[in-house]
Amino acid sequence: DADVTQTPRNRITKTGKRIMLECSQTKGHDRMYWYRQDPGLGLRLIYYSFDVKDINKGEISDGYSVSRQAQAKFSLSLESAIPNQTALYFCATSDHRQGSNQPQHFGDGTRLSIL
């Protein structure tokens, strides 16, 4: 089983719909992240969480919200989807009990298309 699991893997939906992307991890890591990937732009950070009670905005948080329901779960919501949110979304985790700025471990991504 994957250490970082994202569901769904693919989703096609219409403008204006509410969408939730889910991420769960079995690594026991404290930090979790949501990124979006667009061709030629690399990965851009949407939100991150250092612990269950800690949520922080990344560089492109507008139009998104998150919930850290448990240490192992971090979900991303698009309250009213728009076409320019069509992208590949990644969840990642890292373990900072091992020291600062540890490498991140990624899920396999969710490909989201908004028509």
Add this chain to the structure above:
Amino acid sequence: AQSVTQPDIHITVSEGASLELRCNYSYGATPYLFWYVQSPGQGLQLLLKYFSGDTLVQGIKGFEAEFKRSQSSFNLRKPSVHWSDAAEYFCAVGPNTGGFKTIFGAGTRLFVKA
């Protein structure tokens, strides 16, 4: 401003040939440096990292990278490329003084021809 530049959007090499992928960074302090690889349909996988010490670091799958402070570079190399190395490669930097934010380059897509 902090940034990571991967000058080559895509590179094509022949199987068995050597490979070098370029990465330059702009950072106010000595950074932590990473290379990740992304195969189609998958997430990013860590190839190697540099935190301190020896500036030549070895990674998985036969890759290595060299940190050159004077050039603000962290280029990835492999002496002999295999067809299975075709993927997208991302360079990333982060702070070594605490903090959290990792900045990713835009990626270089590697094509391998027979």
